[in-house]
Amino acid sequence: MGWMQKLYETYNCSASAMLPVSHTKQQAHIEITIDMDGNFKRAKVIDKEETLIPATEQSAGRTGQRPPPHPLCDKVQYCAADYPDFGGAKLSFFKDYETLLNQWCQSEFSHPKARAVLTAIQRRNVVSILVREKILFVDANNKLPVQWTGEGDPPKLYALLQPKKDKNSNETVRDQGDAFIRWRVEESGRDLGVWEDPSLIQAWTAFDASTNVNKGVCMVSGAGNASLALNHPKRIRHSGDGAKLISANDASGYTFRGRFTDNTGQQGCGIGHEVSQKAHSALRWLIEKQSYRNGDQVIVSWAVSGAKIPDPFVNTMALLDPESQETDQDDAESSATGEHFARRLALKMAGYRAELGNTHDIVVMGLDSATPGRMSIVYYRELAGSEFLDRIESWHDTYQWHQDFGKEQKFIGVPSPKEIAEAAYGRRLDDKLRKATVERLLPCIIDGLILPQDLMDATVRRVCNRTAYERDKQGRQWEWEKHLGIACALYRGYQRKKHNEEFAMALEKERTTRDYLFGRLLAVADHMENRALYLAQEKRESNASRLMQRFADHPSSTWRTIELSLAPYKSRLQAKRGGFLHEMNGLLDEIINAFDRDAFVSDDRLSGEFLLGFHTQRHQLKARNADTTTTESEDADSENQ
Secondary structure (H helix, E strand, O other): HHHHHHHHHHHHHHHOOOOOOOOOEEEEEEEEEEEEEEEEEEEEEEEEEEEEEOOEEEEEEEEOOOOOOOOOOOEEHOEEEEEEEEOOOOOOOOOHHHHHHHHHHHOOOOOOHHHHHHOOOOOOOHHHHHHOOOOOOOOOOOOOOOOOOOOOOOOHHHHHOEEEOOOOOEEEEOOOOHHHEEEEEOOOOOOEEEOHHHHHHHHHHHHHHOOOEEEEEOOOOOOOOEOOOOOOOOOOOOOOOEEOOOOOOOOOOOOOOOOOOOOOOOOOOOOEEHHHHHHHHHHHHHHHEEEEEEEEEEEEEEEEOOOOOOOOOOHHHHOOOOOHHHHHHHOHHHHHOOOOHHHHHHHHHHHHHHHHHHOOOOEEEEEEEEEEEEEEEEEEEEEHHHHHHHHHHHHHHOOOOEEEOOOOEEEEEEOOOHHHHHHHOOOOOOOHHHHHHHHHHHHHOOOOOOOOHHHHHHHHHHHHOOOOOOOOOOOOHHHHHHHHHHHHHHHHHHHHHHHOOOOOOOOOOOOHHHHHHHHHHHHOOOHHHHHHHHHHOOOOOOOHOOOOHHHHOOOOHHHHHHHOOOOOHHHHHHHHHHHHHHHHHHHHHHHHOOOHHHHOOOOOOOOHHHHHHHHHHHHHHHHHHEEEEEEHHHHHHHHHO
């Protein structure tokens, strides 16, 4: 129960920001205002709004055929005694609701506003009033329909209700009995929502605690005579979430037989009611505040003390100050080598270390559910603050590279896990594959493990197939540019972790490995042809771009094809850009002369290293253009990327 202990401690450190004990949140649809005598004043439909409501242990996680009532705010089928009179399609639970509210009002923890609500519902006319106020609607038979058949647009409430499939007709219905009511009470000329009154919140918390007589040892707090929880909350990830982290409903089966002396399950998992409420409230608050979400998958990281920590699921641009990114782009030399980035990252981590210190506990927790009612913890780690920051800093330092996410998003650093998944499998990957990929990346970020090789290989293969990426109206391949930077980052980081091999982010002219040199050759050929195409005002792919996949598989034979196809473009450049052609021919000769003869004629498949050579050579050519050529030639590359 380490995770629950940490959540319980988190609640105690930041209690003012979280839900009170014995309360939950629910989306409300209807707001009814009454006075202290229970007299109706007004009602209105409200947009889906999260409302704090009192709840019992049973109602906070209610399921089944007869779900127990909330004590104050609840659905129409609970609050309205006259709901059956209007042909309500759902069962009426008014009796249970009235009994619970009456018990509270008769106790020593009673509250005047709770008594006002009790008086109002005992007049047994809630639906009648809401129909009169045109909040609920009836058909010609004065019954509440489950489908809108009237003229014009349906009422506002109808559009807010959750559509469901009718079990008998299999048609989509919206039952008005599902509309959730919250109460507002006027007192001394001012009205206040019951969810806004601290005295009412305290009154219910005290009453609910007094009703729990199930005592035992709490395995989280260690208390020997604690009020134990029989049911644990749901609605953890969002207000409609029915999955629970802790549940047991097999009291009549074989779950407990032969293991414990009773079938409640508490001997195997005894957790105090207050501890469970606080822990789940803390988890709910953390998820709302700072989690990564992908469908049912939720991953949240936090400091138990409440201190701010870096988000492990964002890219480096989001992690660091955007203004410092602009400074980095302006400083071409430090940008190319990554020196400025390293200083900036270290400074950012130093700020977190000053706040966290070395002893603060950091927790990373991943949640997912295979069924609507059961949730599992798919990942859990507890780390010291210094260790957590070291892991985050190492991740951003190891896998850093030049990233191009669009005109306004160029930075040095690491992509987010979501962006890595899309680079490896495409933007249209299904949620199941995206979740699995993010879960595989979690240990790489938090535990410092090496990146899975198949993930790196998949990204490299997709980027090599450049023709599969779409171009915009200007002929640019923004998504390919983005994924190229991601592929280089993953390959560079993988080689660094696996083989302790360092690749600079700037062009390494002294590196003479076969794959790196072939990447440089392809970049120069692409650059030359793009310049010639621009001079002829043609917007189409270069041969180097079109043959990139084939080049990666058979570099030597494909290079001969690319080199021959450059001949007409060289003629065009000779006539209009003779100096440029001379410079590029010299660069090609320099690269080819750096090859070992056997390596140059080998047609073996290239590794991801060739992308590093391609990207750094391309980056260096662009930087040279910016320094030595006209604005026209600067536009040449941007027009043909």
